[in-house]
Amino acid sequence: MKKSNKEIKITGIVQGVGFRPFIYTLAKSLYLNGWVNNCGSAVVIEVEGSEESISTFIERIKPEAPPLAHIKSIDVALGTFKGYSDFTIEKSSASQNRNVYISPDVSICSDCQRELFNMGDRRYLYPFINCTNCGPRFTIVTGVPYDRVNTTMNKFYMCDKCAKEYGNPMDRRYHAQPISCYECGPKLEVVGSDGVKVDVDDPIKYIVEMLLDGKIVAVKGLGGYHLVCDAENEQAVLVLRKRKIRDDKPFAIMARDYESAIRYCHISLEERKLLESEKKPIVLLKKREDYMLPEQIAPYNPYLGVMLPYTPIHLLLFNDRLNALVMTSGNRSSEPIYYKDDEAIENLCDIADYFLTNDRDIFIRTDDSVTRVFREKEYIIRRSRGYVPMPVTCEIFKLDTPSILACGGELKNAFCLNRGNEFYLSHHIGDLENAETLNSFEEGIEHFKKLLDIDCKVVAYDLHPEYLSTKYALSMDLQNKIAVQHHHAHIASCMAENNLNEDIIGVAFDGTGYGEDGHIWGGEFFTGSYGGFKRVGHLEYVKMPGGEMAIKEPWRMALSYLHKIGETVSEGNVLLACVDQGKAAAIIQLLEKNINSPLASSMGRLFDAVSALLGIRSRINYEGQAAIELERVVDSSYTGCYDYTLTQENESFNICVDETIRGIIADMKKGIGVGIIASKFHETITNIIVDSCNAIRSRTGLNKVALAGGVFQNITLLEGSVKSLEGNGFKVYVHCNVPSNDGGIALGQAAIAAAKINKTK
Ligand code: ZN
Numbered sequence: 064m065k066k067s068n069k070e071i072k073i074t075g076i077v078q079g080v081g082f083r084p085f086i087y088t089l090a091k092s093l094y095l096n097g098w099v100n101n102c103g104s105a106v107v108i109e110v111e112g113s114e115e116s117i118s119t120f121i122e123r124i125k126p127e128a129p130p131l132a133h134i135k136s137i138d139v140a141l142g143t144f145k146g147y148s149d150f151t152i153e154k155s156s157a158s159q160n161r162n163v164y165i166s167p168d169v170s171i172c173s174d175c176q177r178e179l180f181n182m183g184d185r186r187y188l189y190p191f192i193n194c195t196n197c198g199p200r201f202t203i204v205t206g207v208p209y210d211r212v213n214t215t216m217n218k219f220y221m222c223d224k225c226a227k228e229y230g231n232p233m234d235r236r237y238h239a240q241p242i243s244c245y246e247c248g249p250k251l252e253v254v255g256s257d258g259v260k261v262d263v264d265d266p267i268k269y270i271v272e273m274l275l276d277g278k279i280v281a282v283k284g285l286g287g288y289h290l291v292c293d294a295e296n297e298q299a300v301l302v303l304r305k306r307k308i309r310d311d312k313p314f315a316i317m318a319r320d321y322e323s324a325i326r327y328c329h330i331s332l333e334e335r336k337l338l339e340s341e342k343k344p345i346v347l348l349k350k351r352e353d354y355m356l357p358e359q360i361a362p363y364n365p366y367l368g369v370m371l372p373y374t375p376i377h378l379l380l381f382n383d384r385l386n387a388l389v390m391t392s393g394n395r396s397s398e399p400i401y402y403k404d405d406e407a408i409e410n411l412c413d414i415a416d417y418f419l420t421n422d423r424d425i426f427i428r429t430d431d432s433v434t435r436v437f438r439e440k441e442y443i444i445r446r447s448r449g450y451v452p453m454p455v456t457c458e459i460f461k462l463d464t465p466s467i468l469a470c471g472g473e474l475k476n477a478f479c480l481n482r483g484n485e486f487y488l489s490h491h492i493g494d495l496e497n498a499e500t501l502n503s504f505e506e507g508i509e510h511f512k513k514l515l516d517i518d519c520k521v522v523a524y525d526l527h528p529e530y531l532s533t534k535y536a537l538s539m540d541l542q543n544k545i546a547v548q549h550h551h552a553h554i555a556s557c558m559a560e561n562n563l564n565e566d567i568i569g570v571a572f573d574g575t576g577y578g579e580d581g582h583i584w585g586g587e588f589f590t591g592s593y594g595g596f597k598r599v600g601h602l603e604y605v606k607m608p609g610g611e612m613a614i615k616e617p618w619r620m621a622l623s624y625l626h627k628i629g630e631t632v633s634e635g636n637v638l639l640a641c642v643d644q645g646k647a648a649a650i651i652q653l654l655e656k657n658i659n660s661p662l663a664s665s666m667g668r669l670f671d672a673v674s675a676l677l678g679i680r681s682r683i684n685y686e687g688q689a690a691i692e693l694e695r696v697v698d699s700s701y702t703g704c705y706d707y708t709l710t711q712e713n714e715s716f717n718i719c720v721d722e723t724i725r726g727i728i729a730d731m732k733k734g735i736g737v738g739i740i741a742s743k744f745h746e747t748i749t750n751i752i753v754d755s756c757n758a759i760r761s762r763t764g765l766n767k768v769a770l771a772g773g774v775f776q777n778i779t780l781l782e783g784s785v786k787s788l789e790g791n792g793f794k795v796y797v798h799c800n801v802p803s804n805d806g807g808i809a810l811g812q813a814a815i816a817a818a819k820i821n822k823t824k
């Protein structure tokens with residue numbers, strides 16, 4: 064029989080996921096000889112055997128690859144026959160191993176889960192069980208290559224049994240870097256709120272008792288500490304709210320399993336897939352009509368953030384009587400999640416009664432990811448644990464695109480670095496408003512540079528001169544610095560994610576972004592692409608009395624709109640009944656004398672104004688609250704809308720909503736319910752989008768529309784707009800794996816910078 068030799072190169076996520084043992088086993092089963100090795104970020108194979116066996120081998124690689132592998136390409140070349148007598152896994156040298164992908168953290172796999180509850184297994188109930196297919200990754204990696212010495216597991220010396228599994232290519236734990244067992248691995252510990260260790264035989268059993276007793280426990284997870292309490296215990300939830308000083312920002316819960324989650328929420332097939340995926344994000348689910356959990360978990364909110372257990376510790380906590388746990392980030396108000404033991408104990412001791420901690424260090428803090436489903440596809444809100452550091456591949460950019468650091472925005476910051484056309488959007492950093500978060504941002508950038516082994520040649524940043532991310536960019540010792548307008552970045556991010564590379568219509572709606580004219584933008588219509596854009600239309604400017612204060616107090620925006628149309632607010636008036644007359648008079652003074660009242664074309668502020676006007680929310684406790692609660696009351700059985708005007712002014716049109724506000728007031732005076740008014744308002748904004756896009760298309764011929772910005776987290780508006788635009792023959796693009804809010808703008812900044820550099824080449 065004629066024997067041949069083939070050289071195979073496989074790219075994608077093929078390292079640190081059990082790929083070489085898989086190839087080894089597959090080759091052996093087909094009686095092929097040769098070798099497999101890591102090379103750069105790829106895996107290379109040389110096989111010898113019959114033509115037929117080699118083709119079977121190649122055919123089976125993709126469908127049978129290990130669960131965590133993502134194959135991008137398989138290239139096959141004819142080699143010269145060497146006459147190998149066996150198939151071997153070659154040792155890779157450190158220098159060959161630079162460009163590897165680091166896997167995100169992966170939830171416990173079914174094999175490990177089975178072993179965890181198997182009394183005969185040597186890791187029965189072991190809280191740190193993991194294998195090549197699961198366990199911590201990104202959060203424990205200290206450097207490259209991905210090897211035990213470059214993880215926080217370095218301090219644990221493998222016992223003989225673990226070492227044997229680690230070294231055996233046929234074992235599920237071959238090269239599983241966090242491998243450990245009772246004998247050699249990390250251990251759980253219970254610590255009291257006084258910082259003193261509590262001596263207990265069984266930490267899990269003890270903590271479960273405490274949770275059932277209504278206590279608050281800080282539990283160390285993969286990317287940081289969670290504050291945890293029994294979700295079915297209303298008193299415990301109230302205590303947690305009070306101690307965390309968190310008024311009504313929703314908490315997420317962890318449900319024991321799918322069966323328990325479906326008792327609280329509606330779950331579609333797509334939502335279930337996300338819930339049960341190896342990423343285990345928090346999924347926003349619609350509460351059931353007979354929702355039975357305490358209202359205080361997610362007050363005034365039609366949705367509940369739900370996740371399923373993703374570590375052995377979580378599974379052990381649920382092994383007994385608990386059905387659902389509140390799991391919220393272990394932080395204090397605007398600070399990032401605590402991930403170092405001493406820092407967590409010091410800062411959370413007045414919130415938590417106990418700490419369930421352990422001695423496996425977290426190297427990089429990573430929050431839970433938050434996601435939802437829109438039209439049967441993922442529509443992510445916060446991209447962090449389980450997703451990071453998976454790159455977003457943008458095929459439209461050249462492979463030799465220089466490395467760019469994009470610094471992101473101010474709120475919900477995430478930065479972005481690229482290696483060629485692979486864009487690595489960072490984990491969620493948070494609001495860059497304090498030293499702790501800024502520190503996290505700076506350390507995060509250094510860590511990513513190290514992991515990706517890149518040196519940035521270019522920095523991209525937001526136009527806003529006061530953003531800390533902008534200041535950081537400007538302080539860098541680099542020649543090439545590219546400022547990017549905030550809403551251009553939103554649209555570019557949506558385009559890059561969808562691999563678009565042409566002029567399109569961009570609709571960017573959000574709360575705040577620094578405009579090229581120095582005003583606050585946020586209700587914008589653009590045409591253009593990465594290289595540049597034209598602002599072809601926007602919401603008419605309105606004053607924001609008191610500047611930043613108008614964001615925290617939406618009633619100020621309502622007053623500003625009322626003042627604009629000449630409507631007075633007086634005692635006994637249905638309008639702004641919630642507002643003190645004296646305060647209202649003071650704000651009118653600001654508006655009339657033009658004191659501290661910056662101009663804004665912000666769609667977010669318009670939603671705020673309507674929410675306050677309807678008496679739904681006049682002061683907010685978290686970002687977007689007024690709009691979220693306005694969306695909640697929408698009576699979707701009602702159709703109807705208000706008037707507005709589009710006026711062409713030179714190159715761009717102006718959207719004036721005076722008639723909308725007048726219509727709302729007229730309805731209020733007639734005593735029409737808020738549900739109907741909210742519904743008519745949402746439909747009005749949808750109409751504004753469609754009419755504007757039609758006007759732009761008739762002038763430019765452009766037919767593709769990208770919708771981006773935080774306002775499009777409003778599903779009622781998003782659904783209405785997409786449906787209506789499609790009905791008008793537009794091709795509509797929205798985000799999917801990159802957030803539509805400011806957590807996604809770094810990708811847009813990087814894409815714009817990449818396009819600009821390539822152009823100047
Ligand atoms: Zn496993």
Ligand code: ZN
Nearest residue numbers: 222225244247
């Ligand atoms: Zn061991």
Ligand code: FE
Nearest residue numbers: 573576773805
């Ligand atoms: Fe924004």
